[in-house]
Amino acid sequence: MSQAASPALKLRVVVLISGSGSNLQALIDGVNSGDLPIEIAAVISNRPEVMGLVRASKAGIPTLVLDHKNYATREAFDVELMRTIDAYTPGLVVLAGFMRILTPAFTEHYLGRMLNIHPSLLPKFQGLHTHQRAIDAGESHHGVSVHFVTAELDGGPVVIQARVPVLASDDAGLLAKRVQRQEHVIYPLAVKWFAEGKLRMANGKAELDGELLAESGYQIEANDI
Numbered sequence: 001m002s003q004a005a006s007p008a009l010k011l012r013v014v015v016l017i018s019g020s021g022s023n024l025q026a027l028i029d030g031v032n033s034g035d036l037p038i039e040i041a042a043v044i045s046n047r048p049e050v051m052g053l054v055r056a057s058k059a060g061i062p063t064l065v066l067d068h069k070n071y072a073t074r075e076a077f078d079v080e081l082m083r084t085i086d087a088y089t090p091g092l093v094v095l096a097g098f099m100r101i102l103t104p105a106f107t108e109h110y111l112g113r114m115l116n117i118h119p120s121l122l123p124k125f126q127g128l129h130t131h132q133r134a135i136d137a138g139e140s141h142h143g144v145s146v147h148f149v150t151a152e153l154d155g156g157p158v159v160i161q162a163r164v165p166v167l168a169s170d171d172a173g174l175l176a177k178r179v180q181r182q183e184h185v186i187y188p189l190a191v192k193w194f195a196e197g198k199l200r201m202a203n204g205k206a207e208l209d210g211e212l213l214a215e216s217g218y219q220i221e222a223n224d225i
């Protein structure tokens with residue numbers, strides 16, 4: 001029996017968001033087109049009333065809000081978040097614009113089964129305001145990385161990167177849009193690889209089809225100006 005014919009065999013995924021959820025939408029679209037062999041078991045947001053929750057509800061996916069402001073410490077929030085996620089028994093946790101620094105206990109718990117998307121060509125520009133920083137640094141190219149999550153912020157092994165040109169006419173908003181188009185291509189692809197058992201993390205490195213990936217991951221060059 002093929003995976004497509006048996007929903008029970010599909011990888012269960014929990015997606016964590018904090019905002020617009022355009023990457024979540026790309027995953028939902030991949031599921032709906034039959035291209036992505038996953039079941040999005042739940043979408044959890046640390047912020048109430050964000051667009052990503054609307055997108056999930058429209059797709060019939062269970063949603064939860066776990067507002068970090070209701071927790072005295074980062075540790076207490078992460079413990080409750082783990083409990084909430086694990087109730088859905090996911091095989092993969094996908095951080096899709098989840099704007100929280102995670103505790104080591106959290107990252108350790110999901111080591112090798114949690115992915116993040118970061119809008120830069122890691123290891124360049126970890127942290128925030130990546131598009132403006134790339135412009136200010138005079139970079140000819142910028143882009144986006146999908147990586148396994150480790151205790152180091154934006155520091156886990158890179159799975160895939162898409163590069164885009166930085167144009168003289170760019171401001172941070174224009175550059176962000178160009179990068180985001182690539183986000184919506186590479187995140188579903190990385191999740192698909194994981195769901196198909198092609199992608200894994202072993203000894204702190206990312207492997208695709210049993211081969212060690214380069215430090216900068218699988219490379220995609222976008223001919224998209």
Ligand code: GRF
Nearest residue numbers: 020021022023097117118119
């Ligand atoms: C994306 O730019 C992603 O790279 C970053 O947060 C943003 C999330 O956007 N981690 P969205 O909520 O998926 O639209």
